[in-house]
Amino acid sequence: MKQSQMYIPTLKQTPSDAEAVSHQLMLRAGYIRQVSAGAYAFLPLAWNVVRKIEDTMRTEMENIDAVEMRMPSILPADLWKESGRYETYGDNLFKLKDRHDREFVLGPTHEETFTSIVKEDLNSYKKLPIVLYQMQAKYRDEDRPRYGLLRGREFYMKDAYSFTANKEQLDVVFNQMESAYRNIFDAFDLNYRIIIGDAGPMGGTDSKEFSAIADIGEDTIAYSDESEYSANLEMAASKIKQLPAEEHQPMKIVDTPDVHTIEALSQFLDVDPAKIMKAVAVMADDQPVLVMIRGDYQVNDVKLKNLLKADFLVEATPEEVADVFKSVPGFISPMNMSDKIKVVYDSSLEGLDNFVLGTNQADKHYVNANFEDLQKDPVKFNDVRVVKEGEQSPDGKGTINFTRGIEIGHIFKLGTKFSKDLGANFLDENGKSQPIIMGSYGIGISRLLSAIIEQHNDENGIVWPANLAPFQIHVVPIKYKDDTQKKLSDEVVQLLKDQGYDVLLDDRNERPGVKFADSDLIGIPIRITVGKKAADSIVELKLRKTGETIEVNKDELVNSVKILLKNQ
């Protein structure tokens, strides 16, 4: 391909409105242009990379007998109402009406569509399992699209859906998909972690998330420095040190005038916050819940929602504290709390002795409280806290560190949620009707471009892994108008094309400095410079990654390129 025909509008300046390095580089190197907020034109270079990503995915999907097809993007709103997601997605759904006033949404994901299509045919265990996938533009009306392709409103996804007759079949597909995803991300030379994800609006029970390590990532990942353990901060667990056991003292009430916060209480009573039992009053789907946690920890909303199986969670208002909890903000306590209020104890409290506790009366706290003062039965503890760096990994190996990550893939065991909502049933071996057991599996294709570039760049531009680069080889004549250089350049291009390489030829009438800078910027692994030694059939090979150069005769070129590309 000749560069003059390829449409690669590189920029000399870094666009001022791009924060993320990958966003800056994709704009500067002529990969993308914004059409509207969160919707981008993929210019020829970027589209080449997308197609290579797709090809890798196809190979891996074929290996596990997943079959490609394609759903439409305009979907009847009724389907989404049947599953309840029309409401839970809320403003994130693009909604539209046709000329006959029928309601549609633009698909952000396709669980409902696949379920509704296959249910007519997958009516017997004999037809299962089936695994289908597609690669397609997806739509999400993000409140704040940003970082270029990282958080877009129109983006590309590979989404797969499995339909199985039992949990064993689902486990097989789930594990196959996980290993296919590992192969894909390994092929793209990505540094990533597999973490226990939050199933979120999918409503599933078991999921894994693939997260590429990057400073620009929007998720915080907690991982062990000595084991495979990784989790989103929202879901991360840890082992914490209990305080030394103490002999229980008699509980008594003390005055704590106008002391409303843990910090103030700790100072006023001169006790460690870890010795205070903090109370957090919340409304979970309109049910009052009191969460007790050690004073030096924060409540994790996601863990709490999952524990309570709640859709919505908000802190109780002062009015609710007074009217529903019959208490006083800052002094809330499980002591003598009505049976109608559910009380949750975080596991940070386990083994705590002689702690400070609210009294449900203004300006008064208990000191030297103990669990036997609260209830006769043993207390049941649950993990609802936000972990901290430096705590012990829950598998006992190493300590917890935080890093930031970009979600690049997600696999879910959906179970029967969608098949039940949409009535997708099959007859099992005993002739009994059962809901199909489903899984869903996604990779963000356009987001992958961002993640890969975040991890593969230097001060001069992008540094593509060889198998994803829009071209593998960049032939750059110093002066293409020079007959000798032109002749050798054209010969070199043909030689390499005949070997199956993707080759870009810089046929532009630009200064060598401009050509070299553009070549580094767009990040092609091997540059072949054709200059003064063209008369002797000698060219210079330069590796984008290391900057190393060697001179090679035309006759040795193919061999040299083969060896160099292998080591990229």
Added chain:
Amino acid sequence: MKQSQMYIPTLKQTPSDAEAVSHQLMLRAGYIRQVSAGAYAFLPLAWNVVRKIEDTMRTEMENIDAVEMRMPSILPADLWKESGRYETYGDNLFKLKDRHDREFVLGPTHEETFTSIVKEDLNSYKKLPIVLYQMQAKYRDEDRPRYGLLRGREFYMKDAYSFTANKEQLDVVFNQMESAYRNIFDAFDLNYRIIIGDAGPMGGTDSKEFSAIADIGEDTIAYSDESEYSANLEMAASKIKQLPAEEHQPMKIVDTPDVHTIEALSQFLDVDPAKIMKAVAVMADDQPVLVMIRGDYQVNDVKLKNLLKADFLVEATPEEVADVFKSVPGFISPMNMSDKIKVVYDSSLEGLDNFVLGTNQADKHYVNANFEDLQKDPVKFNDVRVVKEGEQSPDGKGTINFTRGIEIGHIFKLGTKFSKDLGANFLDENGKSQPIIMGSYGIGISRLLSAIIEQHNDENGIVWPANLAPFQIHVVPIKYKDDTQKKLSDEVVQLLKDQGYDVLLDDRNERPGVKFADSDLIGIPIRITVGKKAADSIVELKLRKTGETIEVNKDELVNSVKILLKNQ
């Protein structure tokens, strides 16, 4: 690929709501399912075919240095307002608003988007020509989607756009694109005609349409039985026989009480309708126009609109005839008509003598009227009539026949319409700013499936051309559970896969009759039946197209398949 994993939900019954053969067959053979009116799921077989179509297009586009990229589908409504097409497309545009109430459309075509993106960079003649294309879902809110993929609301298109510095460059690209399109349609074994299309809302001046011959086609094509001449009925021309010349008689007025139609007038006066000059009063963008045409012809609205360069054309109401034309419906005449009314004479009137003509008075007509009675200057004739079958082809070769066609491709010389509307200018060799000269070129990918199946089917199902079939070879064991048959089937599949063929293996536990019927229905070119002679390594090859069968030993199989597929 194993058929049990491929998801091919064939149907025994023809769906009652499908009229077109291609629609029926795609439903029955498990290629597509409707998700909503005009929006289909492309199941694995159909998607395989789409991908082969796309690959053929890629090869042809690469040959003419067109470069693939990808635009978003959600487009800012403002872009469409700038070009004026927000209004002209009207209800055919899907419109939506995002959460911040900004207006968008779903792209049915992308002239505006490409122009607005490239204009920042293509600022010099040195950077031209550039030809870009994409293959993508497109959206059109059709009033009546029908015939399956033929007229959908979400459909796939290959659309290309050229940006050139002058008309010569445009002509080169236009001709290259035409020949690429011929190659593509020839490769798909299509019977098609290239016709002079109506540029329509593209606003272009020069276009060609590729139309596949099919009874179900929505367009009527007029073509010569002895030459290359083809045109949409809306644009078709012809040569018509003039009536014999007569000596001019003196014009006089006769009473024609209550005679309002050509038919009635012809009977009342006992004259050939061809001797009557018919008047049609229209409002063209609110301007009154009087169209005169021979009584035995109809006015062609498209030709008239193009002649008048009008956007909207409606017949004048009786009130307008009275108030604006100062005449009486049924008796309208150019005689003594106000200068403010434009009069158009159709070329069917050329050489007409002693004709009947209105008087602008009720119940009175002129007889023996002649052009010199109307005006002193020679009359200028224009072609604004609908041609009829049996007339002479306009190139003088053969006579005009009608057939029906499906529009599968369209190429347009857009000129500077969009570059002027959107301010896309470049500096020419003299440093002068000029609007970029554009072309646009489209192929309906999903519609191609319909067109090809309309032309390639028999009573048993689809009969794919070998290079487009979702699989080239269908291996059908009579009984896959039989060890010998299974072993040979698996060997045969592997042998053929190693040769690069796409092979489908029917591993289902179904009766042979069901398997054979499904195989014919989905239309794979070669079926290989593995049956009782498996023990002797002998299989049966059957050609889908002709029904011919031959028995072949495993060792000769690859050679036989190679020869047979070449001849498909």
